[in-house]
Amino acid sequence: MKDKNDFAYQAVYRYLVRLINEVQTDSTLKMPSLRQLARRLRVSISTIQSAYSLLEQEGRICSVPKSGYYALPASCEETLTGEGGSVLDRLYHNVRRPGVNMLSGDEPSLLLASQGVLLGTERELVRQYPQRLDTGFQPFGDMELRSALAARYTHDAQDCWHAEQVYIGPDLLGMLKAVVHTLRLAGSCVLVESPCHWTQLRLLQSLQVQVVEMPLDDDGGVRLAELDQLLTEHSISLAILSSRLNPVRGSVAPLHNRQAMAHQLNRQQIWVLENDSHGELAFEPRDTCLREWIDPQRLLILGSFDKLLGPEAPYGYLLCRHFEPLWQDYFLLRAFDLPPVRQKAIARLCSSGRMDQHLTELRGLLEARMQVMGQLMDQHLGRWVRFEMPRGGSGIWAETQQGVDLRQVFDTLLARRLVIAPGELFSLSGLHRQYLRIGYALDWHQDVPKMLETVGEAIRLSQIR
Structure with missing residues (x-):
């Protein structure tokens, strides 16, 4: 087979x-x-x-x-009519059905999937270990991968990580769930930047976490006075923030803004979970990460490999210098069975420098596709939306004119077998209703100009008179 x-x-x-x-x-x-x-x-x-x-x-x-x-x-054609259920329910039920095109996906590795960098490394390991690899019981993840991640995140002799401070799990959301459970965050307030991906928002909501949204400004930064007010009004237990690149907007906050935000969080002694799932996809990867200003005694780092290597590497990881007995109890109870050869293959990519080569090529392809998509959006949507070119990631965050009903746009496009992600999906409190996200990491064999032309027509028809 x-x-x-x-x-x-x-x-x-x-x-x-x-x-x-x-x-x-x-x-x-x-x-x-x-x-x-x-x-x-x-x-x-x-x-x-x-x-x-x-x-x-x-x-x-x-x-x-x-x-x-x-x-x-x-x-089930009735699910393509856009009738019944929430926008999120209809998106989940229809995306990738036969004949349905997704214009707002977040799969950056799609552009390099055929290169097989992970596959080649795994083949090398299979030749090296022709018999089934017996690594023993490793409930916290393969030790070679944990060591490689610790080395990758070590900045200097003072700001360093060790393998026993790294934990590997099935995926990013699984690791976020581990954080909520281990830190006992149910019922407490967690601060997130907004827009925030809907999968993370709904997971937090399902775990009875009170989500406090902090909208980003036009430059991708935080309004410091508003942050101060939120920290005063709510007893925040944890802040979940991007390392450098907001995954939804593709924006990078100005350096001084990130420093000031970190200072406020440190002063209030807030725990910070830095989401680094998209950090390596910033087009200027040398930008300073948030963690460099966060109190290391109150820092956790969350990441994953799927955005970098594809669905063959769905694993998530967590770095934390504290609560070692609690993390061990959590992972021992669940005993995740993750393929050891694939974990070792990822570790070899990291330690050999091939991961960096792969990411350089991937960022180059993403930036080139972004330029093409921006030109096409200007051509086909210029009358209806405005947007800033992102500084990384796989999508463009676009604002529609006032009076555009994006729910109606979503329904109209769904009937034409085209799925977009309206901005309301990226908030629990009704923010971003005039926004939508257009992805450029997609199958470019499709008629992308025609798809954007269809979006423009749906926007025109939806305008509230």
């Missing part, structure tokens, strides 16, 4: 997609269990779990506790 040029995970994913697309009924279909598929396809259960997790993120399947996974039939 497996193509020699593919991970087992990719082959399993394609097998499941075909299985789902064969559904012809109007009801859901129960999918095979993890163990059934592992035996049928002769792969590990963790490989099956990775494929199922991505399908669930794409809205193709849903999981039912104590029952299993269920596929939603691809022929």
Whole structure:
């Protein structure tokens, strides 16, 4: 079944997609269990779990506790009409359905997916370890990868990290959940910059965290007086902030603004969780990271590999100098079973310098596609939106004219099998209703100019008179 040029995970994913697309009924279909598929396809259960997790993120399947996974039939045309449910529900249910195009995705690695930098390294390891790699019980992640990450984040002899301060988990959201659980944040206030990705917002909300949103200004910085007011009005337990690049806007706060914000947080003795999931995608990677000004005794760092290496490397990681017994208890209880060879492959990429080479090439491709998308948006959407070119990442944050009903735009485009991400998705308190995000890390074999022309027409038709 497996193509020699593919991970087992990719082959399993394609097998499941075909299985789902064969559904012809109007009801859901129960999918095979993890163990059934592992035996049928002769792969590990963790490989099956990775494929199922991505399908669930794409809205193709849903999981039912104590029952299993269920596929939603691809022929459900009623979900393409935009009727019923929230905007987020409809986005999840329709994205990547057959014939539906996603114009607001956040998959920067898509532009380099065919290069196979991780695949090549994993092949080298398989040749080096022809028998199944037995690394023993490593509930906190592969030690080689933990050491590589500690070295990557070490700044100097004073600001250094060690392998025992690094923890590896299934994905970014899983690690964020670990933070909320371990620090006992349920019921407490957590400060986030806004816009913030909807997956993080909804996860925090589902864990009974009170989310306090801090809107960014036009330059991508924080209004310091407003921050001071929020810190006064709310008992903030944790601030979740970008390392340098806001993932949604692609903006980088001015240096003096980041320094002043860090000073305010330090003065109030606020714990800071620095989100570094997109930090390496800043077009000027030498920009100083927020962590360099945060009190190291109150700093945690959250990151992941999927935006850099693709869905074959979904793992998240956390760096923390404190609460070692609590982190160990959390991970020991869950005993995540992560493929050791793939973890070692990522570690070798980091330690050999090939990760940096890969990122240099990826940033170059992203910046080139950004320029093309900006020109196309000027041509097809110039009458309806205004935007600043991002300083990194994979999307353009655009503001529509007053009077544009973006929910109606979303519904109109959905009926035409085109999905966008309205700005309201990136807030829990109703912010950004006049914004939308257009991604440029997409399949450029599509007729992108035509897609933008369709967006412009939908905006024109939606204007509130």
